[in-house]
Structure formats: structure tokens, C-alpha cells
Amino acid sequence: MTEAAQQAQAARARLGLALDGPVPDLLRAVEDGGGLAVSVLDLPDGISGAYARRQGQGFAFVSLREAAVRQRFTLAHELGHHEYKDGGVMDSSANVFGRPTAVRERRANAFAAEFLAPLAAVQRWMQAHPEPEVTLVTVVALASWFRVSAQTALYRLSAARLVGAKAVRTLESAIQSGEHTRVARRHQIADLPDQLSQIHDSGTPHLPSRLWADAVTGYERGLLTPERIAEAMDRHTSDVEAELAVLGVHPPDDEPDY
């Protein structure tokens, strides 16, 4: 097992995730257990994500424009940067989905692959779904189970030595031609929903969960105005005021010390 795979398994254990199955909700697991502040933003095409660390706080950014399966892999990749205490990086799509030459990017990709679909879990899934040979239906079903792309599922099958090199080339070619989406439709194999897929479908950016919680506390202490909160949350002031009213929180009566 590679060092990156070991690191991914250790991270899974730390986040309370078993090694024998998929990650039910990656964004929630990374924000709650991983301590990363995760944002899904409308980043320009060609940028899949980013990672930064400032004042001891890790920040992960994921492109709102990409499909949920790619967003999950990018977020797991950024978690890999965090686990390795890498410096801040703007990750191009080539870094995450190409064949990067930089060790840190390859390491983050190896981390992400094992974090999302541990080889042991892939083997277990295959044992539970015995087939005479690995077909595109197998790949699509595996991808759906682990909430990854068909390409990633194929790589994991290959890494687990459950499919030969010749079959990988054939299946890869079929995936590149879009055959996997037709197979998914025909067999009604859907992408299982999670928070990232909901954000993607809504097209609305996601800001770190703690931002709102801290904003409410700051408002209660008279240190933040609804206008300032609205600016940070990229929302209308009236919407912020309405939500604060629903929560029943008010600034102190004294003149606030801005």
C-alpha cells in the first residue's frame, strides 16, 4: 500500500468513516470532522479547486461549475493537501484530473482515490456483485456506489487488479465516448445525492458553515451589521435581517463598539 493510501485510511478513521464503504456525505464529513472550511464557488473554467491554510485554519475551494462527481474528487484532493500540510495552491483541472508531474499533486490524487473508494471496499463490493467479467455496467454501478466518476471507478478496479490492461483500454475508450452515461440511463443507475450534488443542482455557491454561525454571534455582540454579513454571504441585507429575526437574535442595546 502506498504512503498516500495509508494517510487516506488514517484520515477516514479520524473522520469516523469505515473503510468498507463509500463516504455518505463528503462535504459534511470534511467540514465537521476534517475541520476544513469548505467553499463551493463559481471559479473560472480550468480551475477545479484550491487549498490554503491561514492562521491555522485550512480552506478548501471547489468549482461550482463542475459535475458533482468531479467536485467530490476535487474536495478529497484538497483534503489531501490539508493532511500533508501542503502550501496553498490553485488547482488546475490538469492537477486534479490530468497526469500531474508534481509529487504533491500526484500524492493528493492518490489520497483522494483511496479516501473516496478504498481498495478494500472496492474488492468487497466486487465480491458482493460477482460477474464473469467487468463490463461498463459494473464500472457505472461501482462509480454510483462510491459517488465517483466512471473514470475513477475504472482506475480503482485497475489498481485493485480486478480488471486487466486490455479491458481497461476498452472501457476507458467507452467512457471517453460517453457510453457510460447511456449505460447509467438504461440501467437506471443514478448518482446518489449528497450535499455537493444538491449545491451543484441548485447552482448556488456554498460558503463555510461556520461563517454564518460566527456571523450570528458577531451580530448578537454588536460587532457585525446585517450589511456586513450580507456582503460576506453574498446575499441581500433584507434576507439576512429576516433570517436573524427568525433566529430571534438582536444586537445589544448599548452603542456597539465597531
Next chain:
Amino acid sequence: MSTDSPVPRTTADLAATIRGLLGERPQRELADLLGLDASAISRALAGKRALNLVEIVDIADYLGVEPSHLLFDDEAVFALRADEGSALTRDAERRCLRVIDDVLAFRTVAR
């Protein structure tokens, strides 16, 4: 932008940062640059030998980053960029930095 002081890196963190930036470049090149033998550079990159300031400046020059990025944890938020100088990358960086600054500012008032 936050005006808080950057956090100095520990010896182990500094070593890990250099290893990450070094990528596939041979350690031998770095050893030759610093005038160190293979054992010394190996220990330095394992975080078992502290690097002095002159060595850190030379390493930063070799890696193409500011010495402050090696010395401090938060000095350069995005030390590596997808496409250096690209307007799109700068736009993405600006959007991300805004979130970072807001999260840290709100965290401070909520503490």
C-alpha cells in the same frame, strides 16, 4: 487582508514544505547548491536538521518561491498557481481570498 502576524514554520513543517515544492527534482541538486553532503540534506528534508537562514534563502531561490513562504505558514496563501499570471487565476484567487478574510474576521468577532 488580515493583518495578523504570520506563524513561523516548525523545522518539520519547513522540511515538509520544501519536499512538497521540490517535487521530482533530485535532492542531489539541492545538496550541491547548499554545499551539503547527501546525509545532511536527507536529514534536513526529514526535518531532523535545522536549516539556517542563508540556506533557506538559497532553497527558496532554487524553488522559485519567496523565502517568506518557507519561513512562515500563512505569508503566501497561494504559493503555487494553476497558471501563473493568468487573469482567470487571479480572479479565482481574489474570490477565494475574500472568503478566507471573511471567515477569519468573523471568527475573531465570535470568539
